[in-house]
Each structure stands twice: as structure tokens, then as C-alpha cells.
Amino acid sequence: MDIGIAYDLVSDFDRQPGEPADSLAEYDSEETVAALEAALRGAGHRARRLGGGRHFLDAMLAGPPDLVFNLAEGRGGRAREAQVPAVCEMLGVPCTHSDALTMAVTLDKAAAKRLVRSAGVPTPDFEVLDAPGPVGLEFPVVAKPVHEGSSMGIGARSLVRRPADLPEVVTELRERYRQPVLVEEFCPGAELTVGIFGTGECARPLAVMEVAPQRRPLEAFLYSGQVKHDWEVEVTYHVPPRAAPAIAARAEEVALAAYRALGCQDVARIDLRVDRRGEPAFLEANPLPGLHPVVSDLAMMARPLGIGYDDLVLRILACARERLDV
Ligand SMILES: Nc1ncnc2c1ncn2[C@@H]1O[C@H](COP(=O)(O)OP(=O)(O)O)[C@@H](O)[C@H]1O
Numbered sequence: 108m109d110i111g112i113a114y115d116l117v118s119d120f121d122r123q124p125g126e127p128a129d130s131l132a133e134y135d136s137e138e139t140v141a142a143l144e145a146a147l148r149g150a151g152h153r154a155r156r157l158g159g160g161r162h163f164l165d166a167m168l169a170g171p172p173d174l175v176f177n178l179a180e181g182r183g184g185r186a187r188e189a190q191v192p193a194v195c196e197m198l199g200v201p202c203t204h205s206d207a208l209t210m211a212v213t214l215d216k217a218a219a220k221r222l223v224r225s226a227g228v229p230t231p232d233f234e235v236l237d238a239p240g241p242v243g244l245e246f247p248v249v250a251k252p253v254h255e256g257s258s259m260g261i262g263a264r265s266l267v268r269r270p271a272d273l274p275e276v277v278t279e280l281r282e283r284y285r286q287p288v289l290v291e292e293f294c295p296g297a298e299l300t301v302g303i304f305g306t307g308e309c310a311r312p313l314a315v316m317e318v319a320p321q322r323r324p325l326e327a328f329l330y331s332g333q334v335k336h337d338w339e340v341e342v343t344y345h346v347p348p349r350a351a352p353a354i355a356a357r358a359e360e361v362a363l364a365a366y367r368a369l370g371c372q373d374v375a376r377i378d379l380r381v382d383r384r385g386e387p388a389f390l391e392a393n394p395l396p397g398l399h400p401v402v403s404d405l406a407m408m409a410r411p412l413g414i415g416y417d418d419l420v421l422r423i424l425a426c427a428r429e430r431l432d433v
């Protein structure tokens with residue numbers, strides 16, 4: 108099959124004056140695109156690069172593929188991840204991963220939390236602040252930009268223990284990221300991420316992975332950009348998780364319910380953390396989970412199960428083809 112890969116590379120963009128240092132953190136590396144291309148070609152497909160933005164549009168108009176394999180994070184506001192699926196829908200070209208609505212709703216963490224909560228999925232209490240002000244939440248809280256990913260804006264200062272310290276953190280995030288700030292009650296327990304494949308009633312968890320801090324206690328841990336960068340010394344990854352089997356089973360249940368409530372398709376990773384009552388709670392959904400062959404969370408959780416990178420890619424493709432009947 109003729110498969111076009113949609114992607115945005117870090118090297119495609121220049122950081123604009125005034126943009127925060129981590130503003131390009133979500134974009135892919137050449138290694139990821141090359142590995143994906145190799146996996147698709149290895150299975151006998153014709154794989155070609157469509158790129159992102161205008162290149163993607165030009166390539167789609169010049170010669171649409173049979174299917175788009177989507178890695179593109181998009182560029183712009185809180186609906187940027189919806190750009191590629193929206194164009195594919197407009198042109199009638201089948202596309203892997205979730206559709207435009209799910210992509211947009213999950214990038215806005217508050218919108219995603221409202222949706223999953225309405226489906227009965229536990230998620231920490233939260234408020235969205237457009238300016239510093241009092242919150243009716245139990246401290247400590249975590250403050251983060253409402254529509255970013257890849258730990259953008261999450262650092263040592265994001266964990267706020269005293270109400271008096273919150274206004275300064277909110278002001279700083281508001282100014283740096285130019286968007287409202289999500290303030291959420293802190294979950295001090297295990298950090299869990301759940302990979303899920305499939306669509307609707309056929310969706311199934313692949314694995315639960317626990318990310319265990321090595322250098323600080325869980326009560327002071329955030330899986331921040333710095334921790335992700337220094338992962339070799341900061342954390343260890345556990346599949347199956349070290350958490351009790353009942354917690355792992357509950358994590359799968361919560362993640363699957365969130366996945367379905369958000370209408371995710373083909374694949375996603377759902378981030379959870381055990382809250383102060385000891386229950387896994389929904390933090391956010393990643394319907395475009397990183398696909399780096401070595402260091403992406405999805406590749407890391409698949410490896411101990413004996414699922415190699417190519418296998419992982421072909422599973423996503425198989426889910427999409429089944430859903431789309433192509
Ligand atoms: N309410 C919270 N309680 C505990 N930890 C949190 C909370 N919100 C975020 N974190 C920490 O910050 C990390 C990144 O936050 P997350 O909401 O997953 O955003 P993203 O991965 O899109 O940057 C989480 O993996 C977790 O370690």
C-alpha cells in the first residue's frame with residue numbers, strides 16, 4: 108500500500124523570539140521518521156515522506172497516498188494536532204490515529220478532564236486560571252499550561268505546596284506560554300502510563316508502565332522535561348508495574364474508560380497517577396504518542412513484552428486499516 112508519513116521535525120522550525128526554551132519539545136527527530144519508514148517498507152509498503160504544514164498540503168494535493176500515517180503535532184494553537192486529520196478528512200484520504208475532534212480535545216487538558224469526568228473517570232479536582240487568584244483546591248497542587256504536551260512548562264516550580272506561592276507560578280506560566288493555567292490537585296502516588304490499541308469496544312490495553320523516580324521521593328516527583336531528558340539517571344521503567352496488581356488492573360480500567368470517552372482511535376497513551384486516596388486518576392491522554400524506536404514510552408513498554416518496534420508500528424497500521432476498511 109502507498110503510505111504517506113505526516114510529521115513535523117524539530118529541525119523544521121526556528122524558535123520565535125519570546126517563545127519558551129521548550130517550545131519545540133513535542134516535535135519529532137529524523138530518527139523517528141526513518142525508523143517508521145523502515146518498519147513500513149519492511150512490511151512491503153511503499154512509504155513516502157509528506158512532512159508537515161505547507162509541504163504536507165502540497166504533497167497531498169499533488170498525489171494523495173492510499174493512507175496517511177500520522178505523526179504530525181501541527182503548529183499553532185490548541186487545535187494544532189487536529190490539522191492533519193482535518194485535511195485528510197477534507198480530501199477523503201484515510202488517516203491513522205484519532206480524528207480532529209479527539210486531537211483537539213485532548214491537547215486542551217481541561218477539556219479532556221471535563222469529558223472523562225462526565226463519563227465517571229476519576230481525575231484530580233482542578234481549576235483553570237486566566238489570572239492569579241484564589242483556588243478552592245487542596246494543596247499541594249500542580250500548575251501547568253492548559254494546552255501543551257511533552258512536559259512543556261512542567262518543572263521544579265510546578266509543584267506548589269502553599270497557596271501563597273501559587274500567584275507567582277501562575278503569572279510566570281501565563282506570561283511564558285500565553286494561555287490559561289491548569290491548576291490541579293497533586294497526586295502523590297505511583298506514576299503510570301497505559302498504552303492502548305484499537306478503537307471503541309475493540310480497544311485493549313497493551314501494558315501499564317510505571318515510571319519510578321530514582322533521585323527523589325514520589326511526593327516530590329514530577330515527570331518533567333528535565334527528568335525526561337536525564338531519564339537514564341532520574342527514573343527506572345517497570346513493565347509490569349511495581350504497583351500492586353489491583354492498582355495495575357484499576358489503572359487499565361481507568362485508562363480504557365478515558366480512551367473510549369475521548370473517542371481515541373488506533374493507539375494512544377493515557378497518563379495516570381495514583382492519588383492521595385490510593386486510586387489511579389487520569390492526568391491526560393496522548394493520542395499521538397511519541398514513536399521514537401528506543402526512548403518513546405510506547406516502545407519501552409512494548410519491549411519487555413517481546414514486541415519490537417516494527418511490530419508496534421504494524422499494529423497501529425493494522426488497527427487503522429481494520430477501522431477504515433482499507
Ligand atoms: N495533578 C498531578 N499530580 C501529580 N503529578 C502530576 C500532576 N499533573 C502533572 N503531573 C506530573 O507532570 C507530568 C507531566 O504532566 P502531564 O499532565 O502528563 O502533561 P504532559 O505530559 O502533556 O506534559 C506527569 O507525568 C506527572 O509526573
Ligand SMILES: [Mg+2]
Pocket residue numbers: 257258378391
Ligand atoms: Mg504526560
